[in-house]
Amino acid sequence: MFRLAPSCKDRRLCKLLPLLQAHRPLFSAAANSLQISPDCLENESREIDFDDLFQSCTKLHHVKRLHALLVVSGKIKTVFSSTKLVNFYANLGDLSFSRHTFDHISYRNVYTWNSMISVYVRCGRLSEAVDCFYQFTLTSGLRPDFYTFPPVLKACRNLVDGKKIHCSVLKLGFEWDVFVAASLLHMYCRFGLANVARKLFDDMPVRDSGSWNAMISGYCQSGNAVEALDILDEMRLEGVSMDPITVASILPVCARSDNILSGLLIHLYIVKHGLEFNLFVSNNLINMYAKFGMMRHALRVFDQMMERDVVSWNSIIAAYEQSNDPITAHGFFTTMQQAGIQPDLLTLVSLTSIVAQLNDCRNSRSVHGFIMRRGWFMEDVIIGNAVVDMYAKLGIINSACAVFEGLPVKDVISWNTLITGYAQNGLASEAIEVFQMMEECNEINPNQGTYVSILPAYSHVGALRQGIKIHARVIKNCLCFDVFVATCLVDMYGKCGRIDDAMSLFYQVPRSSSVPWNAIISCHGIHGQGDKALNFFRQMLDEGVRPDHITFVSLLTACSHSGLVSEGQRYFHMMQEEFGIKPHLKHYGCMVDLFGRAGHLGMAHNFIQNMPVRPDASIWGALLGACRIHGNMELGAVASDRLFEVDSENVGYYVLMSNIYANVGKWEGVDEVRSLARDRGLKKTPGWSSIEVNNKVDIFYTGNRTHPKYEKIYDELRNLTAKMKSLGYVPDKSFVLQDVEEDEKEHILTSHSERLAIAFGIISSPPKSPIQIFKNLRVCGDCHNWTKFISQITEREIIVRDSNRFHHFKDGICSCGDYW
DNA sequence: TTAGGGTTAG
Structure with missing residues (x-):
C-alpha cells in the first residue's frame, strides 16, 4: 500500500474518480489503496489529463493501476497513450512490462517503434534494439523517420549492422540530418574507421558542436587519444567553442594519456566559462585528477559540487580506493549512504576492493550477499569478477572458486582473476590447472592479463618449457614490448635458472x-x-x-x-x-633476514624489538630461520613461542624449531614441539624434488621407492657416493634430525629427495649436460655439500632451486660460496 | 510523443 502525501498528487488522482466509480466492483481495492476520500468523489471534474496523471506516478504499481483503469474504461485505445505507457514502464525500470505493452498495441505507428527501440537502448539492451529495428523495417510496412536512426546507430555492436543501417539512412535521405550524421560519425570512429567518419564529417553541409563532439568522443572510445586531441585543436581553430559535452569527452582522454598539462588547461577553460557546475564535467574532473594521483584536486572538485549523483560518489570512492586509502574510501561510502544515495553496481565494485584492502573477511560476506540479493551477478560480469578477486585477495580461495563457477558469463578477466588468485595464494599447480581448463574450453582467447597471471605460476614450479611456450605465444601476439608481460618473462627465466636469457630479454624491453x-x-x-x-x-x-x-x-x-x-x-x-x-613489514622482514643469516642474531632480535610496527609471523619466521642456520636454540625458542601464537597453523615453524632441538640432540624439545603440532592437527609437509626430463616432470619424495627406475637410481647413488668418498666427502650426520642409530643416519641422507632427482637426471640425460631440479623445502647442508662433489665427478652444471634461493654447482664449487 | 555527442569499472 502506498501513500500519496503531496496534495497536488491527490488532486490529479481525484480526476480519476469517475472511472473509479464506474468500475468500483473491479477496482475497489485499488481505490482503497489510493486512499481517496469520499469527499473528493463529489467534486470531481470530468477532464482527465493522462500525461499529468502518469507523471504523478513515481512507483511502478501506481502506473500499473492507472493503466488497468484506463484499459477498462476504454480510454487507452489511442496509439499515443499506449506508446506513452511503453516509455513510462521503461523509465520506471520494468522493461518486460514495457515490451508487453508494446506487444499488445494492435496498431503501431513510427512513434511506437521508435519508442521501443530507444527504450532498449536506454536499458542497455543493444542487440534487442537492433533486432527491433530490423523487425520494424521488415514487418511493419512503415518507413523509419529521422528519429529512428540515432538510437539504433548507437546500439550497433558490429560494423556489419552499422553499414546496413547506413544504407537505410542513405535510401531515405537522412544522411545530413545533424543528429543522424553525428550518430554515423560516432559509429564509424568506434569501429576504427576514422577515415570514413572523417570523410563524412568533411562533406557535411551543416555542422554543429554535436558533430565535433561525435568525432572527439568516437576517437576516445576507440582509444585514439592523439587524434582526439588533434581534432579538438582543429575545432577551436575553426572558432567552435567547447561545450560541456566536449569537455566531458576530452577529460578522460587527458586522464588515460597521462596528459596533465592539457587536463589543467581544460580545467582553466572550464572555470573561465562557468562549466564547472555541470555534473558530467565535475565528475570527469574528479576522475581525471584521481588518475593523475592528484587527490587534493579531486577532493576540491568534489567538495565544491552543487549537486552530486551516484557517479560523483563512485568517482571519489574509487579515487581513494585506487590510491590505496581504503579507510577514506569507506568513509565516503558511509557518507554517501547517509546522504540517501543508493549504491549501484559500480559502487559495489569499489567496495569489494576496499574490503579486500582492509583485509575485512567478515564484511566480504555481507558485500557478496548484497550483490546477490540485487541479482547483479546476472547483470554484468564485472561485478562477478570483482567478487572473485575480493575473495582471492582475502585468501578465501574456495569462495573465489565457487563464485567463479557460478558466474552466468565468464570472460577472459574472470579466468585471469582466478588464475592470479591461485598463484598469489601459493597454489601454483591449481593456477596451472585453471589455465589448462581455460585453454580446453576453447571459448576464451588469452590476453596480456592471462600471460601475466600464468607466468608467475610457471616460475613458481620451475616449469621452464611451459614458460618458453608462453614466450612463443607472447611473440606471436606482439606483446613482447608490454612491460608487464616482458617482466614476467624475465622473472620466469630468472626463477628457472636461465639468468642469461633473463638478462638478454631485460635489455630488449622498455626500461623507463x-x-x-x-x-x-x-x-x-x-x-x-x-x-x-x-x-x-x-x-x-x-x-x-x-x-x-x-x-x-x-x-x-x-x-x-x-x-x-x-x-x-x-x-x-x-x-x-x-x-x-x-x-613496510616486508622491508623489516628483509632486515631481520639480513642480520640473521649473517649470524648477527642479537642485532636481528634487537631490530625486531625496536620496530615501530607490530612484528607479524614473517618477521619472527625470519628470525627463527636464522636461528636454525646458526643453531641458536635459546633465541629460536623465543621466536617460536611468538610464532605458535600468531600463526599457529603454519607447520613449517614447528618443523624449524624441532630441527633446532634435534640438531643439538635435545630430543625432549623435539618431542614437545612435535606433540604441540600434532595436538593442533598439523602434519609435516613432505619434502619433494622435481626434475624435467624429455618434456616430462618427475617428482621424487624422500625415500621414494615407487619410481619405475628406483633400482637404477639407488645403484647410481651408491656408485657416486663411493667415488666422492674417495675424494674426501664425509657425510655430515648432524643434518639427520631423527633420533636413530649412526648407520641409519647415512642411509637417511642418501634418500633425500634432491639426491634421487639428481641421480635420475644423471641416468636419464646425456653425459656432461646440465641438470636442474626444484625442491619444495630448503636443501640441507649435507645435500649441498654432496651436490658440489657430484658436479665435480660428473662434470655437470647442477642448478638446485629450493624454497629459498638458487644453488649453482659447477666444478665442485657453489656460486653462493656456501653462504645461504 | 520518440532522436546525437558526455562520466565511474574487474
Missing part, C-alpha cells in the same frame, strides 16, 4: 618504469649475485628511473642472500631518507 628493474634485481638476488644486483640498482638510478618499495624489497633480499650487511643497512636508510618510502 621500475617494474623490469625490480625483476632483474630480484633475479640476481636469488641467484646469490648481490654485487650484480647492486650494480643494476645504480644503473637504474643513473637512467633516471625512480625506485619504489618493491625495488627495495628486491635489493634488501639480494643483500641478505649475499651477506652484504652494511650495504643492506645503507639502502634501508636510503629508501627512507632519499626516496621518502616508509618501510
